[in-house]
Amino acid sequence: MNSQPRPRVSVLGAGSWGTALAVLATTRADTLLWARNPELARTISRDHANPRYLPDTALPAALQATADFQQAINHACSAEDDNALIILGVPVVGLSGLCSALAQALSQTPPRGKLSIVWTCKGFQPDTGQLPQQIAMQAFKALPELGLGVLSGPSFAREVAQGLPVALTVATAHDWTARATITALHGTNARIYTSTDIVGVEVGGALKNVMAIACGISDGLALGTNARAALITRGLAEMQRLGLALGGQAPTFAGLTGLGDLVLTATGDLSRNRQVGIAIAQGKKLDDILAGGLTAEGVRCARAALTLGRQHSVSLPITEAVCKVLFDGMAPMQAVSGLLARDAGPESPSVYL
Template identity: 65%
Template structure:
């Protein structure tokens, strides 16, 4: 990789657990500034090199700096002498606002080529848009701005601890992939490239819903066989929707599909799985949310189901999760309904 590929400056917008972990990785390779909404969080990162709210007991690099002023973060990348990188570390719910704010800031400034990549996973509840559609609506008309999505099986805490991880950057421009590789790729973080933005985003969105389903199954004590069946048929469900939206089946078999699904459906750090476990053990969604636990799969489930209906794609596991979460069906009833579905060929090559 040539030295000219290396981004001279990186800005991470969002100081949650994943934004902070990625900022720590980027700070090893480039001048990196992280933007936090709360001034207290920015001060803590600058003064103690910690983000105790999201990554307790994890030291952040001394070279990583923080600000709570949005314009300062944008000025940081606009002052770069070569291509710069902006990582959006915000949830789907905040994607539209941050993209509009970013578009206004970049339009008002001279800047080098800026590569904007996002990490959120889900579907916009009100519009049914995937994250790339939200980003494109706000940013694709700006000169010198390239877009991409960063995804893959990753728990922020493990990345911040320095444990190995593999991610995928999907973009329609090779230069965006090169910039992300230069900023994040290392011996402990392998980054792969893809052009299939849709496939990557569908895998990232629906795996959270499938993790809730697996958690419910585990909470009911249905065993490893049931979990394996849900993961496998959940993967087929993800693949059907991805292909209907223009994504590639091969993408769903990779890191951002199968890999992310296995991690989120089985990993102890998965909030989506934890929500499902709690429901399977008899708690209500209202009680779980009131306790402060949040999971993107809860926000995504209905929007994903509506997206499938709009494109004529059957999503039985997603539909079952929606009935349990929002329509009062018991977990046991949802399982019985799934098991009572007619048998069908698993693949087109079946004899039936």
């Protein structure tokens, strides 16, 4: 009896999350990781390590990397069944350029079978306010046969790369994209759920980073766990309000990509967004924090989120307070006082099931 061929997965982007997903996929799929830096690609293939992005983490010997972009594309496109998957492991600011390069490559090297592309970035495009799915759909509009989706959920790259359990959601309108993602990632150390609510998943992934900065500021000011719980709960309400206004579905925000991701990012010590908030509360300047190498998507997308809220007449008081602290020089305690001084009102359930 002939055995089924192993799925073919190409991961584009050898940062911490791209590498972690490549590690996860390697156990179930023939996986190739593309790194922009040739030396990094050689180090991953030769030394089974990514010292820049995942220090002190051993990578599986089966994982190979390349700096040849076309080779990475050909790897996935050569699959003859529907289990061909390309994972885009870059931040929002790099998504447009990568999608454009990928679309051009695919127009010259069409896949043999159905090809799925999923992205993993969380946030809004800072200058346009676009969600990742809007960026991707615009880039691939000439290739309607592709299956597109977003892979998201509460996850720290280091833990995934170390083989610790994780649960993620793939949101897509294409059944074969959900199947390809599950085939490549589900059942080893990961549980993959499916959704069709791409907008809700992406809004949750974007705004939870802003809320994590707020929780970091609160923790840095030693305001206690009561304050943190309040910020998480009311932050979830903001996430849902904006998500519904943009076309998302309410139940999504009670799931992994809403509440789950918010709790992890707002409380976990590995959260870069929370660490930015703590540093701000300790009196450090944002420019100095970013210059020190600590980057966080919440900083990049906070203004875009606030602009979208105003455009859709959605109240985002926590997001607005974070923006005032990050960009307008407001003292953190003054921002807290402003939130506490808001008019009292009824608490509507933040999540409608």
